[in-house]
Amino acid sequence: MAAALVPPPQFADASFASYRPDPEYPSQAAVRDAVEAFVATRPEPARRGLFGRRREPVQPARSGVYLDGGFGVGKTHLLAAAYHAEPSRKTFGTFIEYTALVGALGFQGTVDLLRGTSLVCIDEFELDDPGDTMVMTRLIKELSESGTRFAATSNTPPGALGEGRFAAQDFLREIQAMSDRFDTMRIDGLDYRRRAVDESARTVDDVAGALPDGSTTLDDFRAVVAHLASVHPSKYVALVEGLDAVGLTDVQAFTDQTDALRWVALVDRLYDAQVRIVASGTPLDQVYPQAMLDGGYRKKYLRAASRVVALSRAAD
Incomplete structure (x- = not known):
């Protein structure tokens, strides 16, 4: 099941180099560079002290990056680029795929399966389903405390304390504890999939x-x-x-x-x-x-x- 947690086909070759930031929106290039730097930063490995006492690895101040922005600004591309750039064990899936994994294996079974993963990428993080969100906050807490790092894209509903923040008022302490583990990065820009503002989905008669x-x-x-x-x-x-x-x-x-x-x-x-x-x-x-x-x-x-x-x- 973990082997199936890979980027979708259209992002199979996504990289930071192939991401094309819009020069009119400087946050796109800035976030690309920040995510690339996050993946390249390696936690210091644990070492033994002089008398055999094991020292804990030195972790970065934050254990994750959270990309927030409108649709069509390249969040998933950057998430897939982070996945491909990570040299160690990693997973990539949508929020729904991870919650389905918990449904199939149970919470502890999922923790056991993903423990030891260097980077977990979560696309389309949902903040409008209290039950599933609580499960994911627990999963992030368990895994981050064992050294796993996270990269996520947001699907924050409007009005949830603004698009650039977690919906802390909705889930209070649980969401706040999770947000404290992430650097939230805002990506501005227009939807690259729409070639004209008045373009609509194509329809046919036959x-x-x-x-x-x-x-x-x-x-x-x-x-x-x-x-x-x-x-x-x-x-x-x-x-x-x-x-x-x-x-x-x-x-x-x-x-x-x-x-x-x-x-x-x-x-x-x-x-x-x-x-x-x-x-x-x-x-x-x-x-x-x-x-x-x-x-x-x-x-x-x-x-x-x-x-x-x-x-x-x-x-x-």
């Missing part, structure tokens, strides 16, 4: 006819959304495995927020696997009513909208 060659699916959008309710989000990876494209007919706007959040989780997996989307009906970046966009999950919906624009225009 989905079946527009599907590319290869391994594809063809389903009614509402049927897909209904099916997601019967599958745990940790299993969405298996749903899209091996696919080249998915066809969706009669896309409609969401009326239920739970359905919308499940769809967001699927979009993340489709994006990780770079599965093209061919759809008819409402453009997939316009399926979230304004009431949902005005709520606490706005950042998730905008990230998903950005990603479906890229996936629907993959052949452009």
Whole structure:
């Protein structure tokens, strides 16, 4: 299971050198350099004293870096670059993948599996699920105290004490203890996936006819959304495995927020696997009513909208 915790295919070759910071946003280059320096800094190994007493290794002041910023500014690229630059044992996974690991192995089993890992990379850290977040704060505490370091990207809901900070008021002491272990770095910038501010997800009249060659699916959008309710989000990876494209007919706007959040989780997996989307009906970046966009999950919906624009225009 730990062997599967690697960056998704589109970031298989991500490096700090291949990251292209926008010169109009100096924080991009600054954060790139800071993360590279963090990975390159090695904790001093433990040594024995003159009389055989083992001295604890000298750890950096902070055991992790936490990258916060808007969607499409390269946070995942930098996280994958950190993974590839780490010469020792390391893992890379989304927040959901790590919580699924705890679900499968139990908390202590997960600690035992990951103990001894030099760097744990966590993409899309969720701060809107109290139960899962508490599990992850405990996991970070246990592993960091044994020498593991962390790199994470944020998915902080708007209004959670600002985008550049942990949601300390939501989970108080637990989240504050975790945030004390991290250097929080803000990345500013525009979404690189949108070539124009008015660009939307592509739609077609004949989905079946527009599907590319290869391994594809063809389903009614509402049927897909209904099916997601019967599958745990940790299993969405298996749903899209091996696919080249998915066809969706009669896309409609969401009326239920739970359905919308499940769809967001699927979009993340489709994006990780770079599965093209061919759809008819409402453009997939316009399926979230304004009431949902005005709520606490706005950042998730905008990230998903950005990603479906890229996936629907993959052949452009």
